[in-house]
Amino acid sequence: MSQYGSMGYTEKVMEHFRNPRNVGEIKDADAVGSAGNPVCGDLMTIFLKIKDKRIVDIKFMTFGCGAAIASSSMATELVKGKTLEEAANLSKQAIADALDGLPPIKMHCSVLATEAIEAALKDYYSKHPSKS
Amino acid sequence: MDTPRHINFDYAAGYPVDPEVFKAMAPYFTERYGNPSSLYALGVEAREAFAEAQIRVGELVGAESPEREIFFTSGATESNNLALKGYAFRNRRKGNHIITSSIEHISTINITKYLERNGFAVTRIPVDKYGVIKIDALKASITDETILVSIMYANNELGTVEPISEVGKITREKKIALHVDGTVAVGKIPVDVVDDNIDILTMSSNDIYGPKGVGGLYVRLGTVIEPILQGGGQQRGLRSGTEDIPSTVGFGKAAELAKRRMPDDSKYTSGLRDRLVKGMLNEVEDSYIHGHPTKRLPDIALVRVFGIEGEAIVTELDREGIYISTGSACASKTLAPSHVLESIGLNEIQRHGALQFSFSRLNREGDVDKLLSVLPGVVKRLRDISPVWKFKDRFLEMYTSEEEEEFEQF
Numbered sequence A: 001m002s003q004y005g006s007m008g009y010t011e012k013v014m015e016h017f018r019n020p021r022n023v024g025e026i027k028d029a030d031a032v033g034s035a036g037n038p039v040c041g042d043l044m045t046i047f048l049k050i051k052d053k054r055i056v057d058i059k060f061m062t063f064g065c066g067a068a069i070a071s072s073s074m075a076t077e078l079v080k081g082k083t084l085e086e087a088a089n090l091s092k093q094a095i096a097d098a099l100d101g102l103p104p105i106k107m108h109c110s111v112l113a114t115e116a117i118e119a120a121l122k123d124y125y126s127k128h129p130s131k132s
Numbered sequence B: 001m002d003t004p005r006h007i008n009f010d011y012a013a014g015y016p017v018d019p020e021v022f023k024a025m026a027p028y029f030t031e032r033y034g035n036p037s038s039l040y041a042l043g044v045e046a047r048e049a050f051a052e053a054q055i056r057v058g059e060l061v062g063a064e065s066p067e068r069e070i071f072f073t074s075g076a077t078e079s080n081n082l083a084l085k086g087y088a089f090r091n092r093r094k095g096n097h098i099i100t101s102s103i104e105h106i107s108t109i110n111i112t113k114y115l116e117r118n119g120f121a122v123t124r125i126p127v128d129k130y131g132v133i134k135i136d137a138l139k140a141s142i143t144d145e146t147i148l149v150s151i152m153y154a155n156n157e158l159g160t161v162e163p164i165s166e167v168g169k170i171t172r173e174k175k176i177a178l179h180v181d182g183t184v185a186v187g188k189i190p191v192d193v194v195d196d197n198i199d200i201l202t203m204s205s206n207d208i209y210g211p212k213g214v215g216g217l218y219v220r221l222g223t224v225i226e227p228i229l230q231g232g233g234q235q236r237g238l239r240s241g242t243e244d245i246p247s248t249v250g251f252g253k254a255a256e257l258a259k260r261r262m263p264d265d266s267k268y269t270s271g272l273r274d275r276l277v278k279g280m281l282n283e284v285e286d287s288y289i290h291g292h293p294t295k296r297l298p299d300i301a302l303v304r305v306f307g308i309e310g311e312a313i314v315t316e317l318d319r320e321g322i323y324i325s326t327g328s329a330c331a332s333k334t335l336a337p338s339h340v341l342e343s344i345g346l347n348e349i350q351r352h353g354a355l356q357f358s359f360s361r362l363n364r365e366g367d368v369d370k371l372l373s374v375l376p377g378v379v380k381r382l383r384d385i386s387p388v389w390k391f392k393d394r395f396l397e398m399y400t401s402e403e404e405e406e407f408e409q410f
């Protein structure tokens, strides 16, 4: 049997797709970022609570395929509790690896999450110029 | 064989071969393995089987001289290639202009692009919001150079049936050849090459429960096409290659069954389709049916759900053993959105939520009920995490498009 299930997804991807972590909206977020995937049209919005240059809470909402939802969920797990610098360095490959891989054609879906994080950090620095 | 029965609403992707078809084919793999070109008895047997298949397929579409007008190919893609390239190259002295539509099957689109690279001019006429070609645009685009019009009998994504007899009147009057891609229509609704003035017709075997790997092409006597395969000159020189008798016999049997079963099958599948569409529009808010409300195939429905993406829905339903298809870019091999949904005016966000259903005579009422019991939960779960659903107003503003209408029929 291949490591991929019938939709070409690993068990980890399916698990995050079925039970995404950190879903929702933070009403009093310190930073909000959105990204759209120009390749297939998926969209993600991310909300951050930041304290002492650290992401203390994170929530996301995603409109997209299974890979986009699973990558969004995994990305929030990977950066929660991390410093802003560490979050900025999260790569799409790290997200895909943490999901035990994505089908090649779906690799671009993990970019959605890194770009949304990038946009949120940009939002934060623009509101708090002294902290960059 | 106690694997749990799956529920398939994606027969367009592949039909099972009808057991009667399978039975008819079987002897031609083993005992009756002759080559129609051989002069001895085994060859005669093959020749007769081939001619019988031509007659059955010809009868399905009203061909007057099936043994001279019906050709067998490797499938609808090859038939489209033979029709378009074969006609265009053979008749280029008469002109270099071809008219087609914006919602043709990808094979036709790519063949006409190929012809453009080879010196032909191609006009792709637009469709209305139901996916019906604009006849006036077709008329207006005809020039002295126009040699061929190629329009599909019905659209495979929307199920919309095109006004082919109107097109046929125009092309006949203007002495332009008419090629029709009948892949999803032949065997599902009555198609008559004489009544509709069709000169060349593409047909699929698998879409009528025949084997894959075989297709048909009707070429009206007097319509001249050049072959695209050079070889031993089989099939009156138009399609070289030793005839695939088992597949041909299977296609013939499938055509015979389709002709006989069409009225009942059509009533049956359209009943299931209507039940599903009605159920979805009732159970899922912000869902829409596309395609023409009445001029449509009995077995296809395209329903769009706003605020979520089709591949995610397909993935969820797969876990329940329910198979459907989507027009979402995320689910396509090329990540390109459906050109058909674009042509009827749907924006990117709307196209993302398009679900395609195709029914067969094997579906049961219980299949529809099962889908309707599962789908609302799937939609709710995905909408709960969708920013497009949550911030609907903002997104609707960003992507304003033509007003949405409920399906008039329901």
Ligand SMILES: [Zn+2]
Binding pocket: A040, A042, A064, A065, A067, A068, A109, B330
């Ligand atoms: Zn995607």
